[in-house]
Each structure stands twice: as structure tokens, then as C-alpha cells.
Amino acid sequence: MFVGNINIGPGDDTGWLKCVTLVVGDVFIAGDVDAAGLAGLADLHTIAGGLTISDNQVLADLAPLACLRGVSTSLQLNAMPALTDLSALAGLVDLRQIVVRATGVAALPGLPALTGVEAIALFDNPELVDLGELAGWTIASDYFSLTIAGNAALASLVGAEGLLAQADGAVDVAVQILDSPALTSLAGLEMLTHGHLTLSGLPLVTELEPLAQYKHAGSLTLSGLPLLTTLHGLHKLEDVAGLFVLGDCLKVGPEVDGMDGLVDLKGLDALTKVSDFGIANNDGLVALAGAPLLHQVNSLTVVENDKLTQAALDAFVAQLDQAPGDLCFGAWEMCSCFEILPW
Numbered sequence: 001m002f003v004g005n006i007n008i009g010p011g012d013d014t015g016w017l018k019c020v021t022l023v024v025g026d027v028f029i030a031g032d033v034d035a036a037g038l039a040g041l042a043d044l045h046t047i048a049g050g051l052t053i054s055d056n057q058v059l060a061d062l063a064p065l066a067c068l069r070g071v072s073t074s075l076q077l078n079a080m081p082a083l084t085d086l087s088a089l090a091g092l093v094d095l096r097q098i099v100v101r102a103t104g105v106a107a108l109p110g111l112p113a114l115t116g117v118e119a120i121a122l123f124d125n126p127e128l129v130d131l132g133e134l135a136g137w138t139i140a141s142d143y144f145s146l147t148i149a150g151n152a153a154l155a156s157l158v159g160a161e162g163l164l165a166q167a168d169g170a171v172d173v174a175v176q177i178l179d180s181p182a183l184t185s186l187a188g189l190e191m192l193t194h195g196h197l198t199l200s201g202l203p204l205v206t207e208l209e210p211l212a213q214y215k216h217a218g219s220l221t222l223s224g225l226p227l228l229t230t231l232h233g234l235h236k237l238e239d240v241a242g243l244f245v246l247g248d249c250l251k252v253g254p255e256v257d258g259m260d261g262l263v264d265l266k267g268l269d270a271l272t273k274v275s276d277f278g279i280a281n282n283d284g285l286v287a288l289a290g291a292p293l294l295h296q297v298n299s300l301t302v303v304e305n306d307k308l309t310q311a312a313l314d315a316f317v318a319q320l321d322q323a324p325g326d327l328c329f330g331a332w333e334m335c336s337c338f339e340i341l342p343w
Contacts, residue, residue: 005049008033014040021045026073029053038064046070046094054078061085070094074119077103084127096140100125108133108159116140120163124150131188135162144171149178157188164191171195174218177202186210196242200224201257208233208267215270221245224257231267231290240274247280247305258282258305266290273297277324280304288316295319299326303335 005025008014010032017040026049029038033056041064050073053059059082066088074097077083081102086109093113100108101123107130108122118140122128128151135158144167146160157177167173173195177183184204194216199205201224211233219242222228246265247258258281265288273296279285285305289312297320302313313329328335 014038017041019043024048026050030055032056032058034058035064041065042067044068048072050074052076053080056080058082062088068092072096074099106130111137114138118143119145121147122151126152129153131157131159134159137163139163139166142171145174147176151180153182154180155182155184157186160188161191169194212236219243222259223248226260228259229261231265233267235267235269237268238270238272243276243278244274245278247282249278249280260284264290287312295321297324300324301335302329304332
């Protein structure tokens, strides 16, 4: 056993770690350390802390860590373009969080013995195309977060359904799918029934039908889905406990990518209440009809929707039990979606 943090860089001798099976602390490996340089970790079984490997241009696999069974906080693989093989992680039993960023991996490893992961984040992996092994991973019992962002070649979310199927009403769920230019479908999200959902920067997605079981949103953001012409797929959504954003509430200018294919709110058939509703930068929006059961909105900000008239807004407000306590309509000079953000 070794107690304390371990820092390993290029040229460092790891022989002194031979026979160490438990590290009580964090392990940091930074720079171009090759497999031979990590040979001293061959017996490492458990890290009672986190493992971070970063800024490594040479490591192609994690074979020196094949005996690793537990990382009690987080495993982070950052800026490792030569890394293509994660199969050495297959024996992991205890793993709370995993971040895979800017690597060369095309697929994720199977983790058949995993007892429960809380957070998975996959960022900017240009070769990533296959999430299928996620279907066999196990999630934690009370919280689960999945973030997939900036993976240029990823065309499918299939595999995620196996994770979401484990998330019953007692599990706090958060899913973010961001800046995925090759993604053509939301298939893989069919088992999402509740929680926080953000979909942004998905230019090839044409429909929301895989979300047909999504009934209770903690928060919901849709922006940058220009081919979406209806919100059908959210037709069973009943309530949004926090912020519901259609369009981009954070940016100003001609390059803002809202929900330009929408002309109204058609498809929100079951929605009854929204805490904070932000509708911004949707170039094609002409009406707010389409949510016939919606009767409660606590705050409403409608900004920079060029074709939306005061009459359309008035008709929407008239269907509510009472006007929102905070209501703003117009241009950025008059109001801002920042007013309803939770910070």
C-alpha cells in the first residue's frame, strides 16, 4: 500500500511501485509516458482516489493497468490521440466517474463486472463511432449523468438505452448530447422517462420520437436542431420542474443557431406546467400554439423570435390560469434569457 498522491512524467522510474496493489490518493500521469514507463503499475489493483492520464501522444493502450479493479472517484483520459484500445479496463468493478476526452478510441470497452457508475463524459473523440458496450454497464443507484459532446464521427447513441433502462424514478438523471454533427437519430434515448435533458448542436436530427417515454423533466433545453419541424416525440411530457429552453438563450447575433424549423409548439400534447420558459432566436416561429393543456408558467422570456407577434404571445398567455409572474417579450435590448437562468 502507498499513501499519498503519485505523479508520473516522461522518464520517471516507476519500478519503486512494483508490488504496490493499493494507492490511497490520486495518481497523475502526464506527458509522453509509454507502456514501458508504466511497467511499475502492473500490480496496481485499487486507487482510493482518482486516476488522470493526460497530454500523452504515445500511449496506444492501457495494458500496464490491466490489473486495475477500482478507481473510487474518477478516471480521466485527456488529450491522448494515440489511445485506441481501452480493453485493459474490462476488469473494473468500482468506478464512479469516467471522462474520455480527445482520444483516438472508436469504441468503449465492455465492463461486465462494474457495480455502478455515476457519470460518463465523452468529449471530442474524433474516431468514436460505437457506444454499444454502454448497454452492458451498470449505473449507480441514485444518480446518473451522461454527457456526449463534440465527437465528430458519432452517428448513433445506441447503447445508451441499456444505461437509461436502469434509471427508475429514484435515480436523478441528467443527459446532455451536444455538438454532434454526424448524429442522425436520438435512438438510444428511448428509455429516458425523467430527469434533465439538453440537446444542442445536432444539425442532422430530424425528429424526437425516441423521447416518447419522457414524462417528467427537471430541465429541458433544445437548440441547434434546424431540421426539427415538430416537438412531437415530447407528446407525453407532462411537466418541466425547472428551465425549459427552446432556442439559444445565451448568444446574440446572426450566427445563433436556434430551433429554426419550428413554427409553433405543436407536439407538446400533455404538457401542463413549466417553471421557467425561455424561447429565443427561433427564426421560423410564428405561434405559441400546440401545447393545449399548458396552464401554468411561472416565468416567461420570449426574445429575438423575429416572426412572433404580440398577438401570438397574448394568445398563449390567455390559455394560462394566470399570467407569468415574470414576463418579457421583445428584443435583447428589452429583456434577456439570462433573467431566468438559475445563477
